Amino acid sequence: MTSPSSTEVSSVKPKVESPGSSSDEEDEIYKRFASLNVGVKPEENSESVLDEVSIDGIIKFIKDKKCKNIITLAGAGISTSAGIPDFRSKGSGLYHNLQKYNLPYPDAIFDINYFQSNPQPFFSLAKELFPGMFKPTPSHYLIRLLHEKNLLLRHYTQNIDTLERVAGIPEEKIVEAHGTFYTSHCIDCRKEYSLSWMKEFVMTEVIPKCEDCEGVVKPDIVFFGENLPPKFFHSIMEDFPLCDLLIILGSSLVVQPFCTLVDKVPKDCPRLLINREKVGARNPALAFLGLLSGGLKFNEPQNTTDVAWLGDCDDICLEFADKLGWKSELEKMVKEEHARLQKEQSQQKDEIDEKKEESASCLKKVSSSSSKEADKNS
Ligand SMILES: [Zn+2]
Numbered sequence: 297m298t299s300p301s302s303t304e305v306s307s308v309k310p311k312v313e314s315p316g317s318s319s320d321e322e323d324e325i326y327k328r329f330a331s332l333n334v335g336v337k338p339e340e341n342s343e344s345v346l347d348e349v350s351i352d353g354i355i356k357f358i359k360d361k362k363c364k365n366i367i368t369l370a371g372a373g374i375s376t377s378a379g380i381p382d383f384r385s386k387g388s389g390l391y392h393n394l395q396k397y398n399l400p401y402p403d404a405i406f407d408i409n410y411f412q413s414n415p416q417p418f419f420s421l422a423k424e425l426f427p428g429m430f431k432p433t434p435s436h437y438l439i440r441l442l443h444e445k446n447l448l449l450r451h452y453t454q455n456i457d458t459l460e461r462v463a464g465i466p467e468e469k470i471v472e473a474h475g476t477f478y479t480s481h482c483i484d485c486r487k488e489y490s491l492s493w494m495k496e497f498v499m500t501e502v503i504p505k506c507e508d509c510e511g512v513v514k515p516d517i518v519f520f521g522e523n524l525p526p527k528f529f530h531s532i533m534e535d536f537p538l539c540d541l542l543i544i545l546g547s548s549l550v551v552q553p554f555c556t557l558v559d560k561v562p563k564d565c566p567r568l569l570i571n572r573e574k575v576g577a578r579n580p581a582l583a584f585l586g587l588l589s590g591g592l593k594f595n596e597p598q599n600t601t602d603v604a605w606l607g608d609c610d611d612i613c614l615e616f617a618d619k620l621g622w623k624s625e626l627e628k629m630v631k632e633e634h635a636r637l638q639k640e641q642s643q644q645k646d647e648i649d650e651k652k653e654e655s656a657s658c659l660k661k662v663s664s665s666s667s668k669e670a671d672k673n674s
Pocket of ligand 1 (some may be wrong): 482483484485486487506507508509510511
């Protein structure tokens with residue numbers, strides 16, 4: 297992935313939100329977040345915890361049970377093969393579909409001010425992206441396996457597609473940095489609504505309105521101009537000092553503040569990048585000057601921690617599982633879970649089709665009775 301895609305909502309402001317908290321408190325939390333640069337320290341040929349700084353070195357590190365607090369960071373690359381559309385890439389059907397809304401700029405679709413005046417484009421996109429239409433990928437299931445092997449401390453995701461939850465990774469293990477479709481709130485009175493409540497509106501193309509105040513109800517994904525979930529900042533401060541292996545999957549590592557997370561781990565913590573391109577590397581010249589010292593240190597002579605495993609995310613995750621002796625387990629999980637979801641999703645589709653037919657026939661009745669009424673009056 298070279299550019300952030302639709303499921304990686306880009307450049308959200310590094311702010312925190314909690315009801316009733318003052319901006320001083322927010323500033324304090326952000327300062328603590330920013331100062332948690334455990335990994336960014338001058339390196340004096342520190343010894344590596346890995347036998348060798350390579351893919352096999354990382355595999356051996358896991359097999360030798362030298363890590364038990366793995367943090368995974370994920371971007372859109374883990375969901376690509378699930379068919380989550382990338383609306384930013386020109387030529388994709390979805391991007392094209394948005395043209396009819398005459399958005400002032402493509403990102404307006406995720407702009408909270410724009411949404412307040414015109415929620416329709418967002419809900420059209422939401423229909424294409426809505427959870428329940430997609431199946432998690434082998435990459436998601438590898439993360440679940442890490443959890444089942446008691447190796448996963450936390451999974452941080454930039455994606456809003458909820459596929460981690462669908463894959464069966466428990467909620468308490470997931471930090472959805474850019475929010476989620478899983479819950480929704482009224483933008484006026486903040487009343488909470490569930491995924492199934494929202495789904496009916498989105499799928500039948502009706503703008504969801506609050507039952508109490510008629511305000512528009514918006515899924516809890518983070519828009520431009522909105523705060524990141526407080527859980528994001530709180531979890532980072534608890535988790536990252538404990539991290540003993542960081543695995544970055546399918547992220548372009550360009551979206552702030554998510555991309556700075558690679559620097560929050562202890563300085564001897566190995567970092568594995570699984571991605572199509574080698575991203576997130578620091579500039580050694582700038583680092584030498586003491587400027588922008590953060591980033592991954594591939595190819596630097598003093599690199600004792602960082603490994604890039606380049607290629608398709610799912611292929612690598614399968615190979616990763618194979619090298620760990622978990623391949624058949626992973627393949628079985630993918631096969632069984634996909635079969636289960638297939639059944640569930642086709643049932644849900646039937647229900648939605650029924651509801652659509654119902655509301656269409658209701659509309660027909662209303663319009664035919666009103667035209668009869670008009671005939672009578674004329
Ligand atoms: Zn309301």
